[in-house]
Amino acid sequence: xxxxxxxxxxxxxxxxxxxxxxxxxxxxxxxxxxxxxxxxxxxxxxxxxxxxxxxxxxxxxxxxxxxxxxxxxxxxxxxxxxxxxxxxxxxxxxxxxxxxxxxxxxxxxxxxxxxxxxxxxxxxxxxxxxxxxxxxxxxxxxxxxxxxxxxxxxxxxxxxxxxxxxxxxxxxxxxxxxxxxxxxxxxxxxxxxxxxxxxxxxxxxxxxxxxxxxxxxxxxxxxxxxxxxxxxxxxxxxxxxxxxxxxxxxxxxxxxxxxxxxxxxxxxxxxxxxxxxxxxxxxxxxxxxxxxxxxxxxxxxxxxxxxxxxxxxxxxxxxxxxxxxxxxxxxxxxxxxxxxxxxxxxxxxxxxxxxxxxxxxxxxxxxxxxxxxxxxxxxxxxxxxxxxxxxxxxxxxxxxxxxxxxxxxxxxxxxxxxxxxxxxxxxxxxxxxxxxxxxxxxxxxxxxxxxxxxxxxxxxxxxxxxxxxxxxxxxxxxxxxxxxxxxxxxxxxxxxxxxxxxxxxxxxxxxxxxxxxxxxxxxxxxxxxxxxxxxxxxxxxxxxxxxxxxxxxxxxxxxxxxxxxxxxxxxxxxxxxxxxxxxxxxxxxxxxxxxxxxxxxxxxxxxxxxxxxxxxxxxxxxxxxxxxxxxxxxxxxxxxxxxxxxxxxxxxxxxxxxxxxxxxxxxxxxxxxxxxxxxxxxxxxxxxxxxxxxxxxxxxxxxxxxxxxxxxxxxxxxxxxxxxxxxxxxxxxxxxxxxxxxxxxxxxxxxxxxxxxxxxxxxxxxxxxxxxxxxxxxxxxxxxxxxxxxxxxxxxxxxxxxxxxxxxxxxxxxxxxxxxxxxxx
Numbered sequence: 001x002x003x004x005x006x007x008x009x010x011x012x013x014x015x016x017x018x019x020x021x022x023x024x025x026x027x028x029x030x031x032x033x034x035x036x037x038x039x040x041x042x043x044x045x046x047x048x049x050x051x052x053x054x055x056x057x058x059x060x061x062x063x064x065x066x067x068x069x070x071x072x073x074x075x076x077x078x079x080x081x082x083x084x085x086x087x088x089x090x091x092x093x094x095x096x097x098x099x100x101x102x103x104x105x106x107x108x109x110x111x112x113x114x115x116x117x118x119x120x121x122x123x124x125x126x127x128x129x130x131x132x133x134x135x136x137x138x139x140x141x142x143x144x145x146x147x148x149x150x151x152x153x154x155x156x157x158x159x160x161x162x163x164x165x166x167x168x169x170x171x172x173x174x175x176x177x178x179x180x181x182x183x184x185x186x187x188x189x190x191x192x193x194x195x196x197x198x199x200x201x202x203x204x205x206x207x208x209x210x211x212x213x214x215x216x217x218x219x220x221x222x223x224x225x226x227x228x229x230x231x232x233x234x235x236x237x238x239x240x241x242x243x244x245x246x247x248x249x250x251x252x253x254x255x256x257x258x259x260x261x262x263x264x265x266x267x268x269x270x271x272x273x274x275x276x277x278x279x280x281x282x283x284x285x286x287x288x289x290x291x292x293x294x295x296x297x298x299x300x301x302x303x304x305x306x307x308x309x310x311x312x313x314x315x316x317x318x319x320x321x322x323x324x325x326x327x328x329x330x331x332x333x334x335x336x337x338x339x340x341x342x343x344x345x346x347x348x349x350x351x352x353x354x355x356x357x358x359x360x361x362x363x364x365x366x367x368x369x370x371x372x373x374x375x376x377x378x379x380x381x382x383x384x385x386x387x388x389x390x391x392x393x394x395x396x397x398x399x400x401x402x403x404x405x406x407x408x409x410x411x412x413x414x415x416x417x418x419x420x421x422x423x424x425x426x427x428x429x430x431x432x433x434x435x436x437x438x439x440x441x442x443x444x445x446x447x448x449x450x451x452x453x454x455x456x457x458x459x460x461x462x463x464x465x466x467x468x469x470x471x472x473x474x475x476x477x478x479x480x481x482x483x484x485x486x487x488x489x490x491x492x493x494x495x496x497x498x499x500x501x502x503x504x505x506x507x508x509x510x511x512x513x514x515x516x517x518x519x520x521x522x523x524x525x526x527x528x529x530x531x532x533x534x535x536x537x538x539x540x541x542x543x544x545x546x547x548x549x550x551x552x553x554x555x556x557x558x559x560x561x562x563x564x565x566x567x568x569x570x571x572x573x574x575x576x577x578x579x580x581x582x583x584x585x586x587x588x589x590x591x592x593x594x595x596x597x598x599x600x601x602x603x604x605x606x607x608x609x610x611x612x613x614x615x616x617x618x619x620x621x622x623x624x625x626x627x628x629x630x631x632x633x634x635x636x637x638x639x640x641x642x643x644x645x646x647x648x649x650x651x652x653x654x655x656x657x658x659x660x661x662x663x664x665x666x667x668x669x670x671x672x673x674x675x676x677x678x679x680x681x682x683x684x685x686x687x688x689x690x691x692x693x694x695x696x697x698x699x700x701x702x703x704x705x706x707x708x709x710x711x712x713x714x715x716x717x718x719x720x721x722x723x724x725x726x727x728x729x730x731x732x733x734x735x736x737x738x739x740x741x742x743x744x745x746x747x748x749x750x751x752x753x754x755x756x757x758x759x760x761x762x763x764x765x766x767x768x769x770x771x772x773x774x775x776x777x778x779x780x781x782x783x784x785x786x787x788x789x790x791x792x793x794x795x796x797x798x799x800x801x802x803x804x805x806x807x808x809x810x811x812x813x814x815x816x817x818x819x820x821x822x823x824x825x
Contacts, residue, residue, distance in 0.1 A: 024105075028112035031059045050199060052118055053126040056109070057096055057202040063103050064243045068252040074814050075167045081345065082167040083805050084321055086359060087154040087352035088313060089133030089293070090172050090255060091179075093630030095203045095242075096127050098159075102245040128196040129630050131178035132257075132293060154352055160797040162246035162253040163493075165810035171317040173309060174204075174240050174257035177292040182588050182627040187604035191591050193292075204240045204257075210323075211261070212237045214315040216308065220412050227369050229412040235286045236261040237316035247493070249813045258316045260289035295590040307401060307409060314358045318366060321347060340371050344384035348805035351463070353391045354399045354455040360386055360462035361413040361420070369412070375419070387804045388459040388466050399455035400446060406453060417453055421445055424461050465804040482513045483785070493811070496789035501782055511778045518641070518665055518781075525639035529582075529623060535611055538618040541580035542771050545636060545666070546644035547628050550589040550596040553651040557599060557745065558753045559585060559644055562764055563606055563622055564721040570616050578619050579768035584636065586625030595744065600624060602738055605730040637664045642767060645670035646760065648751040650695040663788045665781045669767055671756065675791075683787030687780050691763035692756035701755065708746050711754035718757050722746070 036042055036055040047055075075082070100106040113120045133154070154170065161168035180191040218232035237258040244253040262283035288305065289312050325347055326337045349359060360382055367378035406414040421444040432438050444461065446452045460466055483491065486504050491497035504510045519539070526537040546559050563583055570578055585603050589596030607622035625632060643661035645652075645668055652674030659675055662668060662683070669689040670676040680688050693701070712719055726742045728735025745753055770777050789795070801807040 024108040025111045025115065028059055028105075028108055029116060031062060032056060032112065032116065035059055049122060050126050053096075053123045054200075054202055056113065056123055057127070060096060060099050060103070060105060060109065061202060061243075063105060064099065064245060064252055067103075067245070067250045068243045068254075070250070070815060071252045072254075079346070080167045081348060081805070081807050082169065082324070083161065083348040083350060083801070083807065084317065085154060085157060085161070085168060085170045085350045085352060086314065086317060086356035087133075087170065087172050088309065088355040089352075090130075090154045090158070090170060090257075091133030091630070092130040092155045092242075092255075094124065094127045094129060096124055099243075099245055102159075102163075102247050104248055125631075128199070128201075129178075130196060130201075131194055131629060132172065132175050133179065156793040157797055158244045158253065158255055159246075160793040162244050162251050163249060163794060164797055164801070165246065165249060165251055165812055165814075166253075166797070166801055166807055168253050170244065170253075170255035171313060171320075172255070172257050173290050173293075173313050174259040175290060175293040176259075179293055179588070179629075180295065180591065184600070184604060184624060184626045187601050187608070189589055189597050189600050204242050207239045207241055207256075210239050210320065212239075212316045212319045213263075214312050216311070216409055218411065220415060226372065227412065229365075229369070233286075234263050235289060235312065236263055237312060239316075239320070249811065251814060256317075256320070258290065258313055260287045260291075260312060262286035295588070304405060304409060307405060310355050311358050311362070311410060311413075314356050314362050317356075318359060318362050321349070322366065340367060340373070340381060341377065343381050347385055348807065349386045350800070350805070351386060351388045351459055353389065354459055357388075357399070357455040357459045357462075358410075358413065360458055361416040364416050364420070365412055368416075379420075379423075382462055383464050386459075386463045388463040390456065390459075390466060390468050400452040401455065403445070403451040403453065414453075417444060417458065420458070420461060467800075467804070482510070482517060485513075486510060491789075493794075494789075495792040495795065498789045499786050501786040505779055505782045505786075510782065511775055514665060514781060514785075515774060515778045518639075521639040522641075525635055528635060532626075533623050535621055535623060536618065537582055537621060538580050541582045541618065541621070542641045542768075543639055544581050544583045544642040544644065545585075545640040545661070546646070547584070547586040547625065547633065547636065548657055550587045550599055551593075552595060552599075552744075552749075553647055553751050554587075555646050555648065555751060555753055555756075556585055556587075556603065557741070558646050558756060558760055559583070560599070560603055560606060561718065561721050561753070561757060562761060563610065563620075564724060565717050565761060566620055566764075567606075567610050567613075567616065568717065568720060568724075570619055571613070574615050579771050580619045581768075582621045582623065584623045584625050586628035586632070586636075588628065595740065598738065598741055602725065602730070602741060605737070609730050633660075637661055637666070640664070640666040641771070642666060643668045643670075645674070645676050646692075646756075647671060647673050648756075649673045649693050649698050651751065659788065659791045662784045663791070665785060667767075667777070667780055667784060669760075669763060678790065679784075679787065682790050683784045687783040687787070689763050689767055691759040693752070693759075698752065701752065706749075706752050706755060708749055708752075708754045711757065712746060715754075715758060717761070718754060 032055050035058040036044070036047060036051065039058055040047070040051050040054055042051050097106070100109050110120050113123065154172075158168065158170045176195075176197060178194040178196050181194050183190045183192055213234045214237050215229060215232035215234055218229055221228045221230055238261050239256045239258055242255045242257070244255050246252070262285075289308050294303075294306055294309075322340070325340070325343060349363075351357060351359060363382050363385065364378055367373040367381060368375065371378075373381070403414065406417075425439055425443060428435075428439055428442055440447070442457065444454055444457045446454055480492070483498070483501065486507075487497055487500040491500075501510075522539045522543055525543075526539040529535065529537050546556060548554050550556055566581070570576075589600055603622070603624045607624060610616060610620055610622045625636065637660055640661055643658055643666045645658040649671045650673060658668055658670065658679060662679055667687075667689065668676065668679065669691070671692045672680070672690060672694045676688070676690070680690060712722060722742065722745070724730060725738050728737070731737035770780070798809045801809050
């Protein structure tokens with residue numbers, strides 16, 4: 001049985017009474033008990049908290065189903081252009097809260113669970129994060145303002161497409177194991193498998209009737225009847241559909257994730273008993289394709305399984321797209337379109353990063369070998385259908401697949417890529433006669449000891465539109481009521497209206513209300529930190545936060561040097577009036593990335609020394625946040641005062657975490673890199689703490705040479721900090737523990753930490769000074785919130801729709817309920 005609620009919890013829950021319709025609450029309670037009984041086969045005597053969560057999830061899902069079916073019928077009747085968002089990663093996080101908000105069920109569900117004697121927050125905490133993506137954090141409702149964030153933008157974009165009434169589908173892989181769980185053991189990162197499906201997933205629906213074969217290996221035959229890819233090995237792609245509800249418009253789109261299944265006859269060639277047993281066991285080899293998500297370490301490694309994953313999702317998805325295109329006409333489930341020449345009028349394919357780049361040669365293969373189009377016609381269809389979003393500017397992160405691997409796994413696609421490249425280079429040669437260096441740079445095939453296919457070049461050549469991701473996205477904050485009281489609630493659908501807050505920037509009551517909400521969030525998060533990390537937190541200290549993947553270019557080491565410098569200053573002048581700080585760093589290091597793991601170890605080691613130093617006391621605390629993911633982001637982002645976005649200028653393609661912090665009332669310290677540039681444009685550079693080299697400065701230093709030792713010898717505080725790291729001050733049991741970091745920073749640091757150290761420390765001093773003036777600090781916060789409208793994912797998707805996909809967003813609400821019609825899902 002659930003534990004009794006405290007008086008405070010009861011008051012909190014009673015506060016929602018009267019807001020929810022009595023009928024709604026009664027229906028929800030009835031359906032909750034029905035699911036507990038009939039779906040979970042339990043009664044209240046034996047039900048666990050997880051059972052209660054599943055009963056609630058299924059009850060909420062019931063409210064999606066009618067809308068989901070009706071949406072698909074609506075698309076089938078109207079036959080709109082459809083957009084297909086292909087991504088190998090969708091960091092969805094938790095679904096329950098997002099669904100309740102989008103269906104306007106949260107108050108009724110709160111009241112129903114209260115009347116059932118259950119705690120809504122406890123039930124929400126039971127849901128597993130769907131961590132099917134890399135990135136600092138995950139997904140949440142992108143149209144309001146609440147304590148939640150995204151990564152991988154794919155999840156937010158799916159939400160926005162539904163809210164804008166676009167006929168959209170997300171396609172990816174249903175990984176059995178998502179991004180690993182991170183444990184910190186003796187200061188080191190240890191990885192654990194993320195078995196997120198072990199208890200089942202109430203939000204997904206298997207669709208075995210739409211299972212599709214995917215071919216690998218084999219050989220190519222050129223015959224008078226055309227080209228045939230033969231003697232292939234087949235893996236089946238089984239789709240699982242998850243509903244994606246729009247914001248209170250009755251639209252429910254679909255995210256379809258593919259799971260790999262071996263066909264029944266997989267390797268069953270040998271009929272003796274031993275051969276049969278081995279053949280059945282070998283089925284795992286085929287099904288490994290959807291077993292695990294590859295961690296992102298920004299270093300490309302050409303592994304066959306990864307290439308299989310990339311082709312698997314592309315091949316299954318394109319079969320589905322063509323099937324739906326051919327049958328999407330009202331009143332018929334038969335194939336009614338036989339000519340694919342109109343495909344670009346009805347289909348837009350958005351390639352999220354280079355991972356789904358094989359969609360280009362695969363669609364060419366379908367058009368050439370199956371539909372028997374000419375090359376020119378097929379290429380015209382492909383380029384008008386596909387568009388590409390670039391995510392990285394780091395050269396070592398770009399996908400380059402060895403030709404030998406391609407030849408073995410996808411021989412027909414290699415032929416097609418070679419022909420695409422031949423025609424591409426022919427065109428370049430005509431435009432720039434004799435410019436052989438340009439031909440080499442722009443070729444899809446990179447020469448060298450091992451020839452490789454450059455997948456980014458393939459995407460660019462095969463797409464009609466290419467864009468980056470620095471202009472994104474929105475979230476919801478707890479202070480939405482505070483904002484709505486001043487500017488009304490329409491800003492929820494149109495974040496541009498946040499700029500109206502500027503009229504109230506000197507309003508003492510708004511300043512007080514925003515500061516009060518922030519302090520409440522900090523008190524709540526302080527209690528969480530003290531419980532989980534056993535460190536006494538000063539809730540009046542500045543919450544200084546850097547949460548993102550651990551990587552050299554994101555420069556957690558620069559932050560670490562500031563921590564050590566601050567520590568040394570407090571030790572030197574303990575009686576000075578220091579601005580207290582609680583500095584939190586979180587993020588996962590790719591399992592094979594030694595330097596990143598060592599950076600985590602350094603942060604935990606520095607924390608051990610700082611947190612136990614009685615002279616420093618509560619003026620400085622350092623915490624490494626274990627297993628940073630969506631649910632932790634939902635706690636920390638609303639509680640943050642300062643957001644660290646300090647990558648070397650020119651290295652961050654987007655970095656959208658900074659926008660989430662900005663919208664949730666944190667100020668930003670950062671370089672002019674990634675999205676910081678646009679944030680400074682919107683809020684005014686004077687309302688951000690910008691420091692350090694700009695892109696031009698970095699380029700100039702690359703030409704003139706970066707000498708780390710010059711900074712080390714010239715700046716006493718930097719030298720002291722480095723000497724402490726090198727000498728074992730923070731690792732007394734193993735003095736040379738951090739020698740690799742010291743060596744890297746002094747002799748081969750591509751990201752020039754020392755070059756920005758001085759400017760960073762001075763900028764941090766400005767931050768500390770302003771924090772002592774709460775009124776001016778909060779005024780700057782208001783300027784930042786008011787400048788967030790541009791970063792709404794709704795706005796971004798509206799722009800994509802009009803400029804790239806040739807579609808018009810709609811705020812029209814469709815009917816909730818469905819008629820008895822057929823529709824090809």
